[in-house]
Amino acid sequence: xxxxxxxxxxxxxxxxxxxxxxxxxxxxxxxxxxxxxxxxxxxxxxxxxxxxxxxxxxxxxxxxxxxxxxxxxxxxxxxxxxxxxxxxxxxxxxxxxxxxxxxxxxxxxxxxxxxxxxxxxxxxxxxxxxxxxxxxx
Numbered sequence: 001x002x003x004x005x006x007x008x009x010x011x012x013x014x015x016x017x018x019x020x021x022x023x024x025x026x027x028x029x030x031x032x033x034x035x036x037x038x039x040x041x042x043x044x045x046x047x048x049x050x051x052x053x054x055x056x057x058x059x060x061x062x063x064x065x066x067x068x069x070x071x072x073x074x075x076x077x078x079x080x081x082x083x084x085x086x087x088x089x090x091x092x093x094x095x096x097x098x099x100x101x102x103x104x105x106x107x108x109x110x111x112x113x114x115x116x117x118x119x120x121x122x123x124x125x126x127x128x129x130x131x132x133x134x135x136x137x
Contacts, residue, residue, distance in 0.1 A: 007043070010040065011048050016058055017057040019058070020057035020059070022062050024068045027069040037049040074093065074102065077101055077102070078104055079120065080108040087124065089101075101129055103120070103131055106134075121133055
C-alpha cells in the first residue's frame with residue numbers, strides 16, 4: 001500500500017518523481033498522436049506524463065530526439081514453435097518492445113499433455129516480460 005500511496009503522491013505532484021525523462025516524443029495511444037512530453041517515474045512505474053517542467057524529479061535524463069511508447073503485447077504466440085524456452089524467447093522479444101505475451105501452448109500440450117504446459121509456465125516465471133498462458137483445448 002505504501003508504494004501505491006507514493007505513486008499517487010508523485011502522480012499528483014505532491015512528491016518528487018525518482019526520474020524524469022525530459023524532451024521525449026511520446027505516443028498518446030488514446031488520441032493516436034505524438035506529443036512532446038516529460039515522463040516521470042516512481043520506482044518502475046510511470047507516474048505521469050506532462051508538459052516540460054510541470055513536475056519535479058530527483059534525477060533528470062535528457063532523451064531529446066527519442067521516442068517513448070507503451071510496451072507491445074503479443075496477443076497470440078506459440079512459444080514452442082520458436083524452438084526455445086519461454087525465458088529465451090522473452091529475452092529476444094523484449095529487445096523489440098514486447099512487454100507481455102499471451103501464449104497458446106496447444107502444440108506442446110497436444111504432444112506431451114498437461115505436464116508440458118506446467119513446464120512452460122515454470123520456465124516463464126523469471127522471464128523479463130509478462131507471459132500469460134491460454135488453456136489449451
